[in-house]
Amino acid sequence: xxxxxxxxxxxxxxxxxxxxxxxxxxxxxxxxxxxxxxxxxxxxxxxxxxxxxxxxxxxxxxxxxxxxxxxxxxxxxxxxxxxxxxxxxxxxxxxxxxxxxxxxxxxxxxxxxxxxxxxxxxxxxxxxxxxxxxxxxxxxxxxxxxxxxxxxxxxxxxxxxxxxxxxxxxxxxxxxxxxxxxxxxxxxxxxxxx
Numbered sequence: 001x002x003x004x005x006x007x008x009x010x011x012x013x014x015x016x017x018x019x020x021x022x023x024x025x026x027x028x029x030x031x032x033x034x035x036x037x038x039x040x041x042x043x044x045x046x047x048x049x050x051x052x053x054x055x056x057x058x059x060x061x062x063x064x065x066x067x068x069x070x071x072x073x074x075x076x077x078x079x080x081x082x083x084x085x086x087x088x089x090x091x092x093x094x095x096x097x098x099x100x101x102x103x104x105x106x107x108x109x110x111x112x113x114x115x116x117x118x119x120x121x122x123x124x125x126x127x128x129x130x131x132x133x134x135x136x137x138x139x140x141x142x143x144x145x146x147x148x149x150x151x152x153x154x155x156x157x158x159x160x161x162x163x164x165x166x167x168x169x170x171x172x173x174x175x176x177x178x179x180x181x182x183x184x185x186x187x188x189x190x191x192x193x194x
Contacts, residue, residue: 004074004087006142007149008164014129014137017156018118024155026120026127031061038111038169039102050076052169053107057095061116069095082149083165111169125152132168134175 011017021029035057040046046053052074058067068091075086092098099109116131125143132138139158143149153159166174 001075001086002088003084004142005082005084005144005146005149006140007082007153008138008140008166009153009158009161010164011129011137011139014131017129017137017139020156021120021122021127024122026122028120029118031116031118032058032067033061034058034115034117036113036115036168037099037109039107040110042106042108044110047110052167053102055095055098055102069098071098077165080146082146082163083167084146111173113168113172115168122152122155124148127152127156130168132172135168135171138164138168 018029037055037057039053039055052072054070054072054074056070056072058070059065060067070089071092072087072089078084103109114133118129120127122141123143125141125148128140128142130138130140139156141149141152141156141158143152150159153161164171
């Protein structure tokens with residue numbers, strides 16, 4: 001099964017990070033607004049096993065119709081310095097239909113959040129800058145091997161930065177809990193700056 005290998009780092013200055021990517025020769029820089037919906041069985045079996053099913057809709061950051069919808073399965077996290085887990089994903093032609101199919105199969109939407117994502121290519125790695133409501137800015141480096149991810153972090157001057165193991169869903173749920181709000185079936189949307 002294909003694997004996701006990534007490192008997530010909190011970013012204090014997104015503009016400095018953009019300049020650093022340009023200086024490193026990273027290609028790309030396109031921005032989308034993502035709507036992420038997390039689904040689970042009614043008994044929470046996926047969450048309990050450490051797995052997840054996600055439906056992600058990407059829209060142009062400037063507004064407009066959805067550009068694409070992606071269905072993903074993410075397996076339990078594996079041990080290691082970076083987040084490593086099985087990942088299967090595919091684009092789907094009809095985002096509304098896939099939501100109806102999941103619900104018809106008994107899955108329920110347990111979490112919903114938005115983020116703004118800008119994506120670059122640096123060597124064999126994908127580097128993204130994410131902005132999340134209430135949490136701020138994060139960089140993710142995803143690559144084919146841990147060595148490739150480590151090299152990209154080094155190229156970006158981030159080799160010694162703390163790597164976060166938590167998913168965005170976990171970080172957002174923890175933020176809700178810290179504010180005394182119920183994180184079950186939460187919607188975490190809006191408030192991304194331009």
